[in-house]
Amino acid sequence: MKKVYCPNCYSEFENQTDICSCGYPFSGNDMDKYKFMSQRIKKLKTVKEGIESADYARFVLFIIGGINLLVSIIFLMSAQYTTIHIVTIIYSISLIGLGFLSFKEPFFSLLLGFIVLIIIYIVTGLIDPKLLMSGLIMKVIIISGFVYGLAKIKMAENVIKREQKK
Ligand SMILES: [Zn+2]
Numbered sequence: 025m026k027k028v029y030c031p032n033c034y035s036e037f038e039n040q041t042d043i044c045s046c047g048y049p050f051s052g053n054d055m056d057k058y059k060f061m062s063q064r065i066k067k068l069k070t071v072k073e074g075i076e077s078a079d080y081a082r083f084v085l086f087i088i089g090g091i092n093l094l095v096s097i098i099f100l101m102s103a104q105y106t107t108i109h110i111v112t113i114i115y116s117i118s119l120i121g122l123g124f125l126s127f128k129e130p131f132f133s134l135l136l137g138f139i140v141l142i143i144i145y146i147v148t149g150l151i152d153p154k155l156l157m158s159g160l161i162m163k164v165i166i167i168s169g170f171v172y173g174l175a176k177i178k179m180a181e182n183v184i185k186r187e188q189k190k
Contacts, residue, residue: 028040028041028050030044030046030048030050031048031061032044032046032047032048032060032061032064033045033046033048047060048060067183067187070176070179070180070183071180071183071184072180073176073179073180074130074176074177074178074179074180074181074183075180076176077172077173077174077176077177077180078126078130078134078173078177080169080173081126081134081137081138081169081170081173081174081177082123082126082127082134084166084169084170085119085120085122085123085126085134085137086119086120086123088116088119088141088166089115089116089117089118089119089120089123090116090120092112092115092116092119093112093113093116093117093120095112096109096110096112096113096116097113100113108151115140115144118140119137119140119141122134122136122137122140123137130177130181131174131177131178131181134170134173134174134177135174138167138170138171138174141166141167141170142167145163145167
Protein backbone atom coordinates (compact mmCIF):
# COMPACT_ATOMS: atom_id res chain seq x y z
CA MET A 25 0.00 0.00 0.00
CA LYS A 26 1.31 3.37 -1.02
CA LYS A 27 1.18 6.04 1.67
CA VAL A 28 -0.17 9.48 0.84
CA TYR A 29 1.25 12.70 2.26
CA CYS A 30 -0.55 16.00 2.34
CA PRO A 31 1.67 18.59 0.59
CA ASN A 32 0.20 21.30 2.79
CA CYS A 33 0.23 20.02 6.37
CA TYR A 34 2.34 16.85 5.86
CA SER A 35 -0.32 14.58 7.38
CA GLU A 36 0.18 10.94 6.49
CA PHE A 37 -2.62 8.77 5.09
CA GLU A 38 -2.64 5.01 4.62
CA ASN A 39 -4.96 5.24 1.62
CA GLN A 40 -5.84 7.82 -0.97
CA THR A 41 -8.21 10.25 0.69
CA ASP A 42 -10.60 12.80 -0.81
CA ILE A 43 -9.78 15.71 1.43
CA CYS A 44 -7.24 16.30 4.19
CA SER A 45 -8.24 17.54 7.65
CA CYS A 46 -6.44 20.79 6.72
CA GLY A 47 -8.70 21.10 3.67
CA TYR A 48 -6.24 20.09 0.95
CA PRO A 49 -8.37 18.78 -1.97
CA PHE A 50 -6.74 15.45 -2.88
CA SER A 51 -9.61 14.48 -5.16
CA GLY A 52 -9.80 17.90 -6.80
CA ASN A 53 -8.19 18.80 -10.10
CA ASP A 54 -4.97 20.80 -10.47
CA MET A 55 -6.87 24.08 -10.42
CA ASP A 56 -8.52 23.20 -7.07
CA LYS A 57 -5.14 22.31 -5.64
CA TYR A 58 -3.58 25.47 -7.02
CA LYS A 59 -6.41 27.60 -5.57
CA PHE A 60 -6.06 25.93 -2.19
CA MET A 61 -2.31 26.46 -2.05
CA SER A 62 -2.52 30.10 -3.18
CA GLN A 63 -5.11 30.68 -0.46
CA ARG A 64 -2.65 29.19 2.02
CA ILE A 65 0.10 31.50 0.84
CA LYS A 66 -2.24 34.51 1.14
CA LYS A 67 -3.07 33.51 4.72
CA LEU A 68 0.60 33.08 5.58
CA LYS A 69 1.32 36.49 4.09
CA THR A 70 -1.46 38.03 6.21
CA VAL A 71 -0.01 36.44 9.36
CA LYS A 72 3.50 37.61 8.44
CA GLU A 73 2.28 41.18 7.88
CA GLY A 74 0.48 41.06 11.23
CA ILE A 75 3.66 40.01 13.02
CA GLU A 76 5.67 42.75 11.27
CA SER A 77 3.03 45.36 12.14
CA ALA A 78 3.06 44.27 15.79
CA ASP A 79 6.86 44.54 15.81
CA TYR A 80 6.68 48.07 14.40
CA ALA A 81 3.96 49.25 16.82
CA ARG A 82 5.80 47.70 19.78
CA PHE A 83 9.03 49.42 18.70
CA VAL A 84 7.23 52.79 18.55
CA LEU A 85 5.82 52.29 22.07
CA PHE A 86 9.26 51.38 23.43
CA ILE A 87 10.91 54.38 21.73
CA ILE A 88 8.30 56.97 22.77
CA GLY A 89 7.99 55.48 26.27
CA GLY A 90 11.76 55.12 26.65
CA ILE A 91 12.73 58.63 25.52
CA ASN A 92 10.03 60.33 27.60
CA LEU A 93 10.87 58.23 30.64
CA LEU A 94 14.56 59.06 30.34
CA VAL A 95 13.97 62.80 29.92
CA SER A 96 11.53 62.90 32.87
CA ILE A 97 13.92 61.00 35.11
CA ILE A 98 16.68 63.49 34.27
CA PHE A 99 14.34 66.35 35.24
CA LEU A 100 13.32 64.47 38.39
CA MET A 101 16.94 64.03 39.44
CA SER A 102 17.79 67.67 38.75
CA ALA A 103 14.86 68.58 41.04
CA GLN A 104 13.45 70.89 38.35
CA TYR A 105 10.44 68.74 37.76
CA THR A 106 6.81 69.72 37.48
CA THR A 107 3.57 67.72 37.58
CA ILE A 108 3.96 67.18 33.84
CA HIS A 109 7.15 65.19 34.42
CA ILE A 110 5.44 62.95 36.97
CA VAL A 111 2.53 62.36 34.57
CA THR A 112 5.04 61.69 31.78
CA ILE A 113 6.78 59.03 33.88
CA ILE A 114 3.44 57.31 34.53
CA TYR A 115 2.37 57.21 30.87
CA SER A 116 5.87 56.28 29.68
CA ILE A 117 5.90 53.27 31.98
CA SER A 118 2.38 52.35 30.74
CA LEU A 119 3.57 52.52 27.12
CA ILE A 120 6.62 50.35 27.86
CA GLY A 121 4.46 47.91 29.88
CA LEU A 122 1.94 47.63 27.04
CA GLY A 123 4.85 47.04 24.66
CA PHE A 124 5.91 44.03 26.72
CA LEU A 125 2.30 42.83 27.07
CA SER A 126 1.96 42.94 23.29
CA PHE A 127 4.24 39.89 23.01
CA LYS A 128 1.34 37.95 24.55
CA GLU A 129 -1.74 39.91 23.49
CA PRO A 130 -0.69 41.91 20.39
CA PHE A 131 -3.97 43.48 19.27
CA PHE A 132 -5.37 44.33 22.71
CA SER A 133 -2.11 45.78 24.10
CA LEU A 134 -1.21 47.77 21.01
CA LEU A 135 -4.75 49.16 20.75
CA LEU A 136 -4.45 50.33 24.38
CA GLY A 137 -1.02 51.80 23.63
CA PHE A 138 -2.52 53.61 20.66
CA ILE A 139 -5.34 55.02 22.83
CA VAL A 140 -2.80 56.21 25.43
CA LEU A 141 -0.83 57.98 22.66
CA ILE A 142 -3.98 59.69 21.33
CA ILE A 143 -4.90 60.83 24.85
CA ILE A 144 -1.38 62.23 25.37
CA TYR A 145 -1.58 64.17 22.09
CA ILE A 146 -5.04 65.54 22.94
CA VAL A 147 -4.05 66.53 26.49
CA THR A 148 -0.81 68.21 25.40
CA GLY A 149 -2.80 69.97 22.69
CA LEU A 150 -5.24 71.27 25.30
CA ILE A 151 -2.43 72.41 27.60
CA ASP A 152 -0.53 74.10 24.80
CA PRO A 153 -1.61 73.91 21.13
CA LYS A 154 1.99 74.67 20.16
CA LEU A 155 3.09 71.37 21.74
CA LEU A 156 0.62 69.49 19.56
CA MET A 157 1.92 71.23 16.45
CA SER A 158 5.57 70.39 17.21
CA GLY A 159 6.53 67.32 15.25
CA LEU A 160 3.02 67.14 13.82
CA ILE A 161 4.09 65.23 10.71
CA MET A 162 5.81 62.64 12.90
CA LYS A 163 2.65 62.30 15.00
CA VAL A 164 0.48 61.87 11.91
CA ILE A 165 2.88 59.20 10.61
CA ILE A 166 2.84 57.38 13.97
CA ILE A 167 -0.98 57.50 14.25
CA SER A 168 -1.65 56.40 10.67
CA GLY A 169 1.00 53.70 11.02
CA PHE A 170 -0.75 52.45 14.14
CA VAL A 171 -4.20 52.38 12.51
CA TYR A 172 -2.83 50.50 9.51
CA GLY A 173 -0.82 48.17 11.75
CA LEU A 174 -3.75 47.40 14.06
CA ALA A 175 -5.89 46.46 11.04
CA LYS A 176 -3.12 44.12 9.83
CA ILE A 177 -2.76 42.56 13.29
CA LYS A 178 -6.53 42.01 13.55
CA MET A 179 -6.56 40.34 10.11
CA ALA A 180 -3.70 38.05 11.14
CA GLU A 181 -5.40 37.15 14.43
CA ASN A 182 -8.59 36.29 12.52
CA VAL A 183 -6.68 33.98 10.18
CA ILE A 184 -5.01 32.25 13.15
CA LYS A 185 -8.35 31.88 14.98
CA ARG A 186 -10.02 30.35 11.90
CA GLU A 187 -7.11 27.95 11.44
CA GLN A 188 -7.33 26.81 15.07
CA LYS A 189 -11.05 26.04 14.69
CA LYS A 190 -10.35 23.51 11.93
ZN1 LIG B 1 -3.27 18.45 5.06
